[in-house]
Structures are given as C-alpha cells and as structure tokens.
Amino acid sequence: MNWAGNLIFVLFYGLLGSGWILRGSFWRKSPVRPAVLLAAFWLKILAGSAYGLIYFHVYQTGDIVHYFQDSQVIYGVLANNPAHFLEMTFGFSSSGQVPDHLLYLDDQLRLNWRTQEFLSVRINSVFNVFTLGHFYGNTVLLCLFSMVGLTWLHRVLAESFQRHAGVLALAVFFIPSTLFWCSAIHKDSVTLFSLGALMYSTRQLVLNPRFRHMLLFSFGAFLLWNCRSYMVLLLVPNLALYTWCLRHPGPHFARFAAMHLVLLGLLVPLSRLSPAFDVLGRLRAEQEFLLNLKGNTHLPMRPIGDSAADLLANLPIALDHVWLEIFFNAPENGFQVLAAISGAMQVLLLLVLVAGWRWRRSYAPVLAFCFFFSLGVMLVVGLTVPALGAIVRYKSSVLPLVFAVALVGNPPSRWPEWLPRPRLMLKESA
Numbered sequence: 001m002n003w004a005g006n007l008i009f010v011l012f013y014g015l016l017g018s019g020w021i022l023r024g025s026f027w028r029k030s031p032v033r034p035a036v037l038l039a040a041f042w043l044k045i046l047a048g049s050a051y052g053l054i055y056f057h058v059y060q061t062g063d064i065v066h067y068f069q070d071s072q073v074i075y076g077v078l079a080n081n082p083a084h085f086l087e088m089t090f091g092f093s094s095s096g097q098v099p100d101h102l103l104y105l106d107d108q109l110r111l112n113w114r115t116q117e118f119l120s121v122r123i124n125s126v127f128n129v130f131t132l133g134h135f136y137g138n139t140v141l142l143c144l145f146s147m148v149g150l151t152w153l154h155r156v157l158a159e160s161f162q163r164h165a166g167v168l169a170l171a172v173f174f175i176p177s178t179l180f181w182c183s184a185i186h187k188d189s190v191t192l193f194s195l196g197a198l199m200y201s202t203r204q205l206v207l208n209p210r211f212r213h214m215l216l217f218s219f220g221a222f223l224l225w226n227c228r229s230y231m232v233l234l235l236v237p238n239l240a241l242y243t244w245c246l247r248h249p250g251p252h253f254a255r256f257a258a259m260h261l262v263l264l265g266l267l268v269p270l271s272r273l274s275p276a277f278d279v280l281g282r283l284r285a286e287q288e289f290l291l292n293l294k295g296n297t298h299l300p301m302r303p304i305g306d307s308a309a310d311l312l313a314n315l316p317i318a319l320d321h322v323w324l325e326i327f328f329n330a331p332e333n334g335f336q337v338l339a340a341i342s343g344a345m346q347v348l349l350l351l352v353l354v355a356g357w358r359w360r361r362s363y364a365p366v367l368a369f370c371f372f373f374s375l376g377v378m379l380v381v382g383l384t385v386p387a388l389g390a391i392v393r394y395k396s397s398v399l400p401l402v403f404a405v406a407l408v409g410n411p412p413s414r415w416p417e418w419l420p421r422p423r424l425m426l427k428e429s430a
Contacts, residue, residue: 001056002134009137013130014045017144030151031158031165032173036425037151040173044143048183049136054335055184056135063117064185068135070109071124075133077105088113089125119227120187138185146182146189149196150400156199157404160364164408166422171403177342181396187227191397194224195231199366202239206246230286233279234376237263238369245365252368260372267308280304280311286384298388299325311383318382322395323347326388339392346399350406357409367408370401 021027021041022034030037055062078085088098088105096114098106111118124138131137154172158165182188197220204213225232241259245252270277284304291301299321302314326343381394 005132006134006136009131009134010045010049010140013137013140013144014042017041017140017147020144021147026148027151030155031426032151032154032169033425033427036169036173037147040150040179041143041147043174043179044147044183045140047180048139048143048185051180051184052135052139063120066110067117067120067185068124068138070111070118070121071128072133073105073108074121074125075128078129085125089122116187116227116229119190119223120185123190124185135185139183142185142189143183146192149193152196152200153192153400156196156203156366157370159203160366161408166425167407168404169425170422171407172400175396175399175403177346177392177396178399181393186393188393188397190223190227191231194220194227195397195401196220198224198235198239199369202243203246203366206243230282230380231377234373234380238373238376242365242369245368249362251362252365253363253371256368256372260376264308264311267311268306280306283380283384287386290384290386293387298329299386301386304383314383315379318379321382321385322378322391326392329388336388339389343392350402353403353406353410357406359409363408367405371405374398374401374405 018038018041021037027034027037052064055064074085074088077088084102084105087102091099091102093099098113106113109121111121123142127138127141130141150172154165154169157168157172161168178192182192197216201213201217201220204210205217221232224235237259238256241256245255267279271280275281287301287304302317303310304314305311323343324347327340329340331337331340377398378395381391385391385394
C-alpha cells in the first residue's frame with residue numbers, strides 16, 4: 001500500500017471537506033457550530049482510518065478489504081476500456097447476471113454483481129477516480145458523504161425539538177459506536193446518508209415542497225433500496241404515517257403503535273394473497289441464507305415460523321441478540337472486548353435515560369417515527385442475523401435515532417452541573 005499517496009489524499013480531501021463545512025451554504029443551515037461539525041468530521045476520518053488499519057493490516061481480511069480489492073479490479077480497466085468500467089460500476093441486467101463480454105472482469109471479483117454488497121464496490125469504483133485508487137482517500141469521501149446525511153437528520157430533529165437541538169447533536173454526531181462502525185467503507189455510510197436524505201426530504205415535501213426535494217427523496221430511496229432493502233420496506237408505512245401526522249396533531253405514539261399492530265395482524269393474510277407480501281417468507285429466507293455462511297455464525301437462532309404468533313414469540317429473543325448477547329458472549333479478542341464494553345454502556349445509558357423520562361401526551365411525530373422505525377430495524381436484525389459483529393454494525397446505523405428518542409425526554413436542564421452544556425454545541429443565533 002502506498003502510504004505517502006494515502007496520506008496525501010486523506011489530507012487533501014480532509015482539508016477540502018473542512019473548507020466546505022466551514023464555508024459552504026449547506027452547513028450554514030445547520031444550527032450546530034461549524035467547529036462541532038468539523039470535529040465530528042475528523043473523528044469520523046480517524047475512526048474510519050482505524051477501522052481500515054485493523055482489517056487491512058491486522059486481520060488482512062473482511063468485507064471492506066474485499067469491497068476495495070474488487071473496486072480496484074474495475075478501476076484497473078478505466079484507462080484502456082472506460083466503457084467496461086462504466087458498465088461494471090453502474091450497470092444492471094434484468095437477469096442479474098453479468099453480460100458475457102464482462103465475464104473476464106467478473107471472474108476476478110470476490111463479490112457477486114447481483115447482491116446488495118456490490119453497492120460498496122460500485123461506490124469505491126467511483127471514488128477511485130478521484131483518489132487514484134487510494135483506500136484511505138475513499139474513506140474520507142465516505143465520511144463526508146455520511147456527514148451530509150447526519151446533518152439532514154439533525155436538522156429534522158432540531159426543527160421539531162428546538163430546545164433540545166444541542167443534546168440531539170450529541171446523539172446524531174458523537175455516539176462512539178456509530179462513529180466507528182459507520183465511518184468505514186461499508187454500506188453503513190450510505191445508509192446514514194440515505195436515512196438523513198429521506199427524513200429531510202419527506203418533511204420538506206410536506207411543509208415546503210420543491211422539485212429538488214422530490215429528487216432527493218428518490219435518490220435516497222434508490223440508494224437505500226440497493227444497500228438495505230429491508231429498511232425501505234420498514235420505512236414505507238412509517239414515513240406514510242409520519243407524513244400524515246405532520247398535518248394532523250395528536251397522540252402520535254398511539255397512532256404509530258396502532259398502525260404496527262394492524263400490520264402485524266395482516267402479515268399472514270397478505271402473504272396468502274401474493275408472494276410479494278410474504279414478509280415472514282422473506283425473513284425465513286434471509287435467516288437461512290445467513291446461517292449457511294460458514295464461519296459467520298455465533299448465535300443460536302430460532303426458526304421464524306409461519307404465523308404472527310411465532311413471530312411475536314421470537315421478538316424477545318431478537319432484542320436479546322441485539323442488546324445483550326454482545327456482552328454475555330465470551331469475547332475472543334480485544335476488538336470484541338471493546339465492542340462488549342460499548343454495548344454495555346449503551347444499555348446502561350439507555351436505562352438511565354428512560355428511567356428519567358418525562359412522558360407527555362404528544363411529541364412531534366418524528367419522535368414516534370424514530371422509535372418505531374429503529375425498533376423495526378433491530379427486530380429484523382435480531383431475527384435474521386446470527387453474527388455478533390454484523391449485529392453490532394447494523395445496530396449502529398440507527399443508534400442516533402434511538403438516543404434521540406431517549407434524550408428528548410431528558411432535557412439538559414436536569415443534568416448534573418459538572419456535565420458540559422449541550423447548548424455550547426449550537427450557534428449563538430440557534
């Protein structure tokens with residue numbers, strides 16, 4: 001690996017991104033101080049670089065290594081055959097198979113063109129053009145990409161809870177697990193961008209509709225469908241109800257709870273109408289696929305079943321897998337020890353925050369959206385994913401939503417005096 005070249009591109013795009021954050025009109029619309037945004041950006045760069053060092057130079061294997069190596073194969077044909085580069089980077093086929101004239105490239109790849117994992121290869125192929133194929137330069141670009149999504153997410157939350165804008169910045173930008181796991185060249189950076197884009201554009205389409213908001217919504221949905229399609233399926237009903245709630249004040253948590261109970265009752269009847277609505281079948285297929293990945297199973301999994309009752313019986317186990325198993329399973333290395341400590345601190349902090357919650361009859365609807373959507377993601381992950389490392393990473397992408405919900409009910413005015421005031425994170429005019 002060319003360390004000098006990597007350092008040059010890290011500094012170049014790091015400084016370029018810093019200049020944009022300090023001077024760009026996009027960032028001026030955020031209530032967060034530019035210095036705070038800048039700190040979050042560089043923490044992400046450090047976290048993503050540390051992640052790369054661990055997997056690229058210690059383990060010398062892992063998804064991010066394969067994503068980047070496959071993107072290098074595709075980037076390698078750009079100079080002599082740009083048409084093939086474009087086809088492999090942006091192309092699709094109705095059959096899902098790589099066209100015959102591209103098989104010479106496909107045979108060199110570890111990942112399959114038709115899987116969602118290939119999105120990371122595509123994105124790195126694009127970034128390679130701007131970094132000349134330097135891994136850590138790509139990491140910086142993805143950190144900036146996800147920072148845009150997190151800033152949209154914070155704006156949505158801050159506009160709904162202006163008194164909590166400072167503490168919400170802590171939840172959105174500075175959760176250690178999210179900083180680390182979602183700053184590498186995994187799909188999680190794209191997930192954060194897409195969630196921020198979809199939440200922001202949805203709110204704008206209701207309150208201040210513009211054509212650009214529709215384009216942003218479409219782009220965010222396209223990216224999320226190609227990296228985490230199950231999230232799109234969870235988003236559809238939640239965003240629909242969120243949109244309606246923006247126009248109709250009321251007990252939003254009760255509305256979201258009622259909708260999810262109705263959807264749960266419809267799972268089996270809808271699956272009999274059409275395979276397209278067979279949610280339980282999709283969950284079973286995903287669980288079986290992941291269980292069959294050799295060397296990637298750490299947790300005992302119960303069958304999904306074929307009824308709503310079976311699904312309900314499995315939900316406590318799913319939450320146990322997501323929240324508790326990370327520190328109940330004996331760690332095998334120092335990396336897993338750190339993940340276990342982080343997981344234990346998350347549970348402890350959530351318990352403290354929930355114990356101090358001041359319940360009100362009606363919060364802004366985005367809070368109910370964050371609660372039920374993040375709960376849905378965690379249940380799907382806990383039901384289908386047997387690998388603890390993957391569970392930790394998938395959970396990290398929705399932790400900002402989880403802690404936003406927990407923190408809104410605990411205003412900083414009730415914090416001990418020795419803790420820093422989150423208000424310091426905001427611009428004076430915010």
